[in-house]
Amino acid sequence: MTQSIVVQVGQCGNQVGCRFWDLALREHAHVNKKGIYDEALSSFFRNIDTRKNDGGASQITGGKISTLKARAVLVDMEEGVVNEILQGPLREVFDSTQLITDVSGSGNNWAVGHWTYGSAYRDQIVEQVRRAAEHCDCLQCFFLIHSMGGGTGSGLGTYVLKLLEEEFPEVYRIVTSVYPSAEDDVITSPYNSILAMRELTEHADCVLPVENQSLVDIVNKIRHMAHSGKGVSAIKKDCTVISSQGGVSGVEKPFDGMNNIVANLLLNITSSARFEGSLNMDLNEITMNLVPFPRLHYLVSSLTPLYTLADVNIPTRRLDQMFSDAFSKEHQLMRADPKHSLYLACALMVRGNVQVSDLRRNIERLKPTLPFVSWNQEGWKTGMCSVPPVGHTHALLALANNTCVRPTFMDLRERFGKLYRKKAHLHHYLQVEGMEQACFTEALSSLSSLIEEYSQLDATKGICMPDTSRLSIAT
Amino acid sequence: MSVVTVQLGQCGNQVGQEFFNVLCNDSSNAKDKHYKDCSHERFFREGPSQDLRARAVLIDMEPKVISQTIAKAVKSDKWRYGEKSHFCQKQGSGNNWANGFSVHGPKHEEVVQDLVRKEVEQCDRLTGILTMMSLAGGTGSGMGTYITQCLRDTYPHTSILNHVTWPYNTGEVIVQNYNSILTLSHLYQFSDAILVHENDAVHKICAQLMNIKHISFNDVNKVIAHHLGSTLQPVYSTSSSCYSRNPIGEFMSSLVNHPEYKLLSVRNIPQMSSTSLAYSVFHWPSLLKHLRQMLIANARMEEGIDWAVRARSVSISDKGRTTREPGFNKSLANLLILRGKDVSGAEIGGFKDPALYVPWLPVESAFSSWSSSVPFSGYEKSATLVSNSQSLLAPLNNMVGKAWNMFASRAYIHQYMKFAISEEDFLDSFTVLEQVISSYSQL
Secondary structure: OOEEEEEEEHHHHHHHHHHHHHHHHHHHHHHOOOOEOOHHHHOOEEEEOOOOOOOOOOEOOOOEOOEEEEOEEEEEOOOHHHHHHHHOHHHHHOOHHHEEEOOOOOOOOHHHHHHHHHHHHHHHHHHHHHHHHHOOOOEEEEEEEEEOOOOHHHHHHHHHHHHHHHHOOOOEEEEEEEEOOOOOOOOOHHHHHHHHHHHHHHHOOEEEEEEHHHHHHHHHHHHHHHHHOOOHHHOOHHHOOOOOOOOOOOOOOOOHHHHHHHHHHHHHHHHHHHOOOOEOOOOHHHHHHHOOOOOOOEOEEEEEOOOOOOOOOOOHHHHHHHHHHOOOHHHEOOOOOHHHOOEEEEEEEEEEOOOHHHHHHHHHHHHHHOOEOHHHOOOEEEEEEOOOOOOOOEEEEEEEEEHHHHHHHHHHHHHHHHHHHOOOOHHHHHOOOOOOHHHHHHHHHHHHHHHHHHHHHHOOOOOOOOOOOOOOOOO | OEEEEEEEHHHHHHHHHHHHHHHHHHHHHOOOHHHHHHHHHHHEEEOOOOOEEEOEEEEEOOHHHHHHHHHHHHHHOOEEEOOOOEEEOOOOOOOOHHHHHHHHHHHHHHHHHHHHHHHHHOOOOEEEEEEEEEOOOOHHHHHHHHHHHHHHHHOOOOEEEEEEEEOOOOOOOOOHHHHHHHHHHHHHHHOOEEEEEEHHHHHHHHHHHOOOOOOOHHHHHHHHHHHHHHHHOOOEEOOOOEEOOOHHHHHHHHHOOOOOOOEEEEEEEOOOOHHHHOOOOOOHHHHHHHHHHHHHOOOOOOOOOOOOOOOOOEEEOOOOOEEEOOOOOOEEEEEEEEEEOOHHHOOOHHHHOHHHEOOOOOHHHHEEEEEEOOOEOOEOEEEEEEEEEHHHHHHHHHHHHHHHHHHHOOOOHHHHHOOOOOHHHHHHHHHHHHHHHHHHHOO
């Protein structure tokens, strides 16, 4: 079995990360009733004998769970969030050697995060990651969690991404990036996002973009349904995707609901690599199947069931609804409409009590309604994991490489343009050592060409492309 | 005479486990002691406590499936795998044929060869090697191809039969057409025969004949295992009045009489759920009549056969021009295997009709039949037909067409180039398979 390391950078990255660790523990506790340290647990946790005072070097490979330590590196350039974690119920899963903090923050400035803190903390970060990597016997993947709008997550986060590529070229880099809302209170967020986008396009194996606004909408809708009484019978509060119940953190904090959604995304995407199933889908299969061209690696994700929760006995219709929902606008973690854009590829990762015939029936049913690129008309990848999420009988995560990411990127570019034309706040960036005006223009042209690549593919939608004439051979 | 099976990748291991289950259940229930002994000697060896150990090697690049497979075998309580006859790594091939072929294959060649050699050394005589894998994934297809190539070098005189599982048309692996064409084109060069099971066809059998509502991969694999078992279990040879000794060798010589044609498909009759089986009576003439039409009309099961298709290669239209009979599946060779009650009385003349075959081969070398009076797997009478025919032409053509379309846009090629498979390698594979398509369509 392989292992993964989570690198969480900045305030948002660390908050999402913590929800992930909490829910991961809940999930494993639910499956692993005997308290044995098994292969599934080992993918994200180490088992440490704390009685030996050797800095956690003595790992226990089999047997009972002693003390679990997260395979994580926590980076933030201010202390608030990380300190909160260290005082909270999750403190046990981290030790001080996994943390890298500063006191002054990046001031919402990508350049400060990327260049100033990047060069100052480079060695320390490499050292921490290397130590975490040494604890793995087969490190497969880094999960980087950060936000795009601020300074630390966006700037230092993408610096870390580059470092990971340099130091561990063989290990996959899957990045979860939280994109700012249009009404973001950080004025410079378009600058930060676009500077970060270039790094993501060049250095990540794949990016799971998540829009803040979509998370807000989903949380509001679930709360609304729960309170209005509509569908109360269908909602068991303790097992919605926004719920933390059953985790070790008792009190819910303001953003927990939103962060839990992202945490669930990460749990589902790794489920098939952790648990057994009749059709395994390992992490390295994600990029292989969903990334036809190296730069076009932005995957739109949707989680179902999201709003209603199934009972134990699911009629077929309800199961089919789960598949339909995965393609609706309301279930995307981005504000995007995949159904009316072009699919380059699509993966369905199901968990729980779903059979191959259910998958086949639904693919056949949905296929005619979804536009796929001419050369990938059958661009479906499926994975089946037998362990469902806590509180569910079944669940589905759909990952789509779809041209619907384009509007979000164009929107960002426009907001960037508004600031950049006036040269607003530019001097704050340019006074940082390592930062030049060219960084802005290059980042902008990188994004523009990405948008252009998606546009060109999108333009082929609906046009009937003739099959390429086949190779002729002498007979 | 024994057969060593090499199970590769998730699919290969899961199908393999069902295969040995079918073999073990069938032979343990058989009343004929010679049949039982012969089957056991062929596929199993004796373990330390006189239990049955499959003559098999399990290979995968990740551990989950292997441990599941081994555990399932132990749970059967009738047979198990050898203690040390498996090999797995921690990280799978990620659906990348190139990763399996160029990286994992060469890296683990020695260990795998060693495991196979140890199994081979435990056979009094080796009659053949059976490899099992899927075309779609990365380990089975890529590493399976590499390992077949190695086995060919090490065992130049042993027959190698590749069993491959052909992916569903849609929805397993997106790069499945690439992986499949790379596998098939390479296997074509050094395998003796490639026995194919299409998931789509088997899925339909599960739905329509076995009446399974929620079909799982287990159900699909069980049907494949049933087909393979009914093909490879012992048959009685009247000439030497004993159970035939060289199944894989005889299998090859019956079916592969020209190196251009190596793709084999299997049809089996009857197949039904065990509840209906208890209430059914079978007659040879009807079974064989259906089976013959299944062959002619290229149907995989006895339900929904097109009875209008006739065995004529050409028909003269009213304008005097010759046209091909639409829908007719022409054969190069067929092997009919009958098992059960009154086999000696079964009339098989219908399969010796020259109209079924190409004109350039005498019917005697195009058709062979085996039989055994021991009923197979609870079926009082059953017939299996293995064909080297045009049956796989359409799926192959379809697969190559889709892969070629994708290749024209160069999508996903960078993933293969990471592991030293170039555009030229792809072009070579396309060339090989276009040749195969052309040969089969000209039958």
